[in-house]
Amino acid sequence: MAVARSVSLQAHAHAAISPVLGVNGTPKRSDVQRPSDAKPCGNANIAQTLDSSKAVQLKADNTFSTTIQNFNAGVDGSLQVDKVLVDATGTGKKFVAAQMVKNGQKNPPTVTSAAISVKLPGGTTCQGGKNKDLCLVSFKTAGGFGNCVVVQQPKAGGAKAKVTAKANASAKGAQASPTTELKRAVRRAEFKNRMNA
Incomplete structure (x- = not known):
């Protein structure tokens, strides 16, 4: 019975960081991925969606802000990002650690959203996409869910x-x-x- 309940919770536990790679508009529960070391963007097709995805603008201090939305309360719908990575090539093959500046709540009591902020490593130069100005950022929450977000770096x-x-x-x-x-x-x-x- 405990195993069935655990599987049920995992099937319904989700949180998405906007804008989701490859998703137009507001993300739905079905857009959430399970990032892993082997697939930091889950099952998203990076090559086909990098240039067409909405991008978050990177500020001059190498930070950007966005929103995380959960689809259920509790740790399984955690708004806390435990792992954030950046790939300056935009290919999804060269991720390095980034830093959470502002994070969400680990155990939210309700379905809600939160503003979060990330700082990319110093000297990061986004080189992905047709204009060579996109980075790919992978988010993984305390609940094990997340997705990738495209970040655009202004030209020098x-x-x-x-x-x-x-x-x-x-x-x-x-x-x-x-x-x-x-x-x-x-x-x-x-x-x-x-x-x-």
């Missing part, structure tokens, strides 16, 4: 880089003007020579 320089690029383009345009004028003058001279010939 951000708005400053855009302003610099625009200024450089303007400078190139200004430098090109004398060349353009010279070409026009040469064409006019060639036209006059043909007319006088």
